[in-house]
Amino acid sequence: MKLDAIGFGALNMDKLFQVNKIAHNDEESYIIGSSESFGGSAANTIVGLSRLGMKTGFIGKIGPDREGSLLYNNLKNENINTNGVIITSNGKSGSVNGYVDIKGQRALYVDPGVNDCIGEKEVDNEYVDSTKVFHITSFVGNFHEKSINTQKNILNEISSKVSVSFDPGRLYIERGIEFLDKYFIHTDILLINQTELNLLMLEKTNAKDIIKIELNINKIQEEYGIEIVAVKMGDKGSFVSNYNESYFIEAFDVPCVDTTGAGDAFNAGFLYGYITGESLKQSAIEGNYIASRCITENGATDGLPDISKLENFINRNQIHFY
Secondary structure, X not given: OOXXXXXXXXXXXXXXXXXXXOXXXXXXXXXXXXXXXXXXXXXXXXXXXXXXXXXXXXXEEEOOOHHHHHHHHHHHHXXXXXXXXXXOOOOOOEEEEEEEOOOOOEEEEEEOHHHHOOOHHHOOHHHHOOEEEEEEEOOOOOOOOHHHHHHHHHHHHOOOOOEEEEEOHHHHHOOOHHHHHHHHOOOOEEEEEHHHHHHHHOOXXXXXXXXXXXXXXXXXXXXXXXXXXXXXXXXXXEEEEOOOOEEEEEOOOOOOOOOOOHHHHHHHHHHHHHHOOOOHHHHHHHHHHHHHHXXXXXXXXXXXXXXHHHHHHHHHOOOOOO
């Protein structure tokens, strides 16, 4: 079966706590409420793509516990192919404790569990090659580099017909350019936020530094031959570029409840446009739109719209693809 997109990354149960503020050194805050939702960066993006009508699959690992059962059933319920999901006989599934303040800003603490223990022999290369887009995100890898090494080995063997989408996240960015080099040389679409771009280029830019952002993107593209780079700029919007054109797209003005998963939601909208053959600009607009829906609800996926809402948005705004 030919799939539109397969994700490869962590599967986590997100335990989110609403707090009056994010506590810093020697500070205290208090919990207002709590909720539980499904997470994992690549998984969030694949859920978003599935709701937009894409044929999707996932590669990940879960334990024989309550969390693993819930994560697996959620993928099934979202119409995501689970042939690549490994259910281990021991160990615990991944989880994240998240703290979200009244402005929707967050702090996350990850317990990776079996996410970091995916061996190369547990992944079917034919399954990987059955997709148009292979979307990869980070593992923690503090105690086990197994899943990271598996990612690198798969990228070395992946079919040239598959487009590789890579969202490194803060965890991989902080490992430095030598670590990222093994990923970038295989990447066709780089999805990165502005803070990560600053860290990567060892400099600081702000939302007004569009020219500087574009110059940094060009350096990355020239060095590694990456076809498309999308920079997520939070409530300012996004900046996207390929070898022929670049666009800054302003964010949609919506009430922010929780920013958890906003970047993953952008990825879903942008990749939807890429897979369906839309222009770079329209793909970015759709990325911004899906992200704007995500942040109006708690959790990473509760606010993700289905294809009918996206189509209504397109028609309402008289967007014509070109």
